[in-house]
Amino acid sequence: MSHESHEPLRGACHCGAVRFEVRTAVTPAARCNCSLCRRKGALMTPPFAAGALNILSGEDALTLYQFNTRVARHYFCKHCGIYPFHQTRKDPHLWRANIGCLEGVDPYTLDAGVNDGASLSVVEDT
Numbered sequence: 001m002s003h004e005s006h007e008p009l010r011g012a013c014h015c016g017a018v019r020f021e022v023r024t025a026v027t028p029a030a031r032c033n034c035s036l037c038r039r040k041g042a043l044m045t046p047p048f049a050a051g052a053l054n055i056l057s058g059e060d061a062l063t064l065y066q067f068n069t070r071v072a073r074h075y076f077c078k079h080c081g082i083y084p085f086h087q088t089r090k091d092p093h094l095w096r097a098n099i100g101c102l103e104g105v106d107p108y109t110l111d112a113g114v115n116d117g118a119s120l121s122v123v124e125d126t
């Protein structure tokens with residue numbers, strides 16, 4: 001089960017309003033320990049360039065949530081609350097997708113590291 005060739009992967013939120021296609025590897029997968037990711041617990045893909053993500057439908061269903069340094073952009077489906085992807089804080093040109101939203105990929109079979117997103121915060125977590 002390798003996606004190293006970066007075949008486009010299809011993804012969707014839970015209710016299906018948001019559908020997207022992304023060209024990315026799925027490993028090394030990572031969990032992030034920032035205050036938001038800690039709560040949602042999603043396993044994310046490695047970072048990919050903004051151009052690798054193609055939103056097929058539901059752009060209007062996405063709600064943007066920003067906090068703290070307000071650099072990262074976290075997107076949620078406003079209908080089902082699922083978090084399909086975010087723009088990273090380290091580099092705004094890089095994005096990560098929620099592996100649990102991708103078709104044909106089982107996040108529970110992947111080894112996952114933890115990204116130290118918490119220490120990237122300039123402002124203390126409140």
Ligand SMILES: [Zn+2]
Pocket residue numbers: 013014015016017018077078079080081082
């Ligand atoms: Zn949804």
